[in-house]
């Protein structure tokens with residue numbers, strides 16, 4: 655089954671109104687493959703979401719970078735899935751390694767967030783990935799399958815989930831996984847899903863790679879059979895993001 659290539663741009667905690675307008679202009683003027691070929695989702699910080707959504711080309715969608723784990727209420731500083739739906743934000747990134755590490759989000763907490771976001775109608779980019787220490791100890795598959803298992807135990811329908819394999823050692827470090835390393839983990843994850851969830855989930859689910867993707871390394875990575883796209887951090891703030899979108903071809 656053909657899986658549509660997916661490219662997400664995670665702007666993280668970056669940007670000013672002027673910078674946001676500049677990047678959106680660049681994206682709006684970019685010559686990229688059609689929506690039939692590539693799904694592009696841009697994830698600005700919460701405060702810029704309405705601004706970006708209002709002016710971004712209609713063939714690109716937007717994502718929030720987080721959402722609260724349950725219905726909104728007395729949770730100061732949080733943003734609920736209901737609010738995102740109310741603003742017609744279709745996607746949310748959950749479980750990013752920066753939140754797992756800095757804000758101590760556990761596998762279970764991330765899985766609860768994924769389940770709640772899906773239940774409210776959001777589509778989810780669910781991030782998983784091992785640290786350098788875990789890779790060195792030969793624990794990569796254990797770690798990513800535990801992270802995926804926590805999610806699998808709480809959801810039934812995977813049709814609105816994109817799984818982002820983002821090795822922690824590759825995020826923002828300039829040390830990209832080799833195409834062989836990425837393919838190996840993606841294939842292992844797909845096979846884990848086939849065995850532990852179902853082949854009906856494993857085959858169509860998009861497994862995208864994130865971690866120091868740039869214009870120079872995206873084409874070879876995109877050529878791997880189980881790499882269904884990218885989640886891009888640093889390079890999504892630059893003109894080379896357009897080249898990364900074009901690697902879908």
Ligand code: PEP
Pocket residue numbers: 664666820824825826827828864865866867885886887888889
């Ligand atoms: C990310 O933050 O999801 C990411 C992949 O970052 P970078 O591309 O900068 O490594």
